[in-house]
Amino acid sequence: MADGSTLPKGAQTKILRLEDAEHQAQALISSTVRRISELERLLMNNLDGERADAVREEIALLRQRQDEHSDRHRSAADVNSAVRRWLSMLPANAVLSDAKRAKVRPKGDESYQTAIDRVRREIAGLISERFRVEQAGLPLEEIRAKARDWVARCAKTARPRITATHNEFAISFDVFDERASVPLHDMAAIMAFLYPERFLKRIDDVIEQMPKPTLAMTAEQKAKRLREIKDSLLLLENEEETLISLAEEQGQIIARRATASPAAILGLVVDRNKASAA
Secondary structure, rough: OOOOHHOHHHHHHHHHHHHHHHHHHHHHHHHHHHHHHHHHHHHHOOOOOOHHHHHHHHHHHHHHHHHHHHHHHHHHHHHHHHHHHHHHOOOOOOOEOOOOOOOOOOOOOEEEEEEEEHHHHHHHHHHHHHHHHHEEEHHHHHHHHHHHHHHHHHHOOOEEEEOOOOOOOOEOOOOOOOOOOOEEOOOHHHHHHOOOHHHHHHHHHHHHOOOOOOOOOOOOHHHHHHHHHHHHHHHHHHHHHHHHHHHHOOOOOOOOOOOHHHHHHOOOEEEHHHHHHO
16 A cells, blocks of 8 residues: 555544544653653752652652553554554555444443443454354364265375286376375375275264364354454444544543554455455
């Protein structure tokens, strides 16, 4: 992706606001450090003065605020870095448009922070489920079906070469185990050709003894659920960003997650199909 001028207006505005948030946090850090230095000099010049205790308390409070400003700056810098990295990885011909703002508000007596925390818990739940689905094992019947296909393929590769001429007759299996360091016949392939049913029966017995997965899904089920999770995550991250933006409009700053979708943060829709066809 080229520079930010190629982005839709809404995304350009969001990038400027994200950069402003980082600069403002840095400015607060600098001004706080300067004020702490001023108060420390004042205290050094009058350690036992009547204002000394008040100055010490103010310094302690300012140090706490400095830590808060540093955390905010670090968070803003991480988000901006993630956004820039994501934009740099987009195809040069990516077709981008501003997404419609999600229609979402805090529920009932929720504050913005409470509403965002709720959405983030839902996001975390979906991310955990996505990991479980990705790690899901195959159902027993699908494992057996794959074993049958494997045996059938092995049998085809092991068909013997028969030589029959007026003065020679020979049968040879010219199938070798590619994993062996020296030429060795692939015995599994040969057994699959000679005794397919008996060979498959023994494999089925081994499959039956395998540990059963906590979650079992077919390849089709897994792909379908992962698509559903992806769509649900996008909706939730759009809700999260909308709530953060609404809170900012009310003067409340809530840190964004550096792991949040940059597309959701920028309010962008990326049409990769059009980019691929261009």
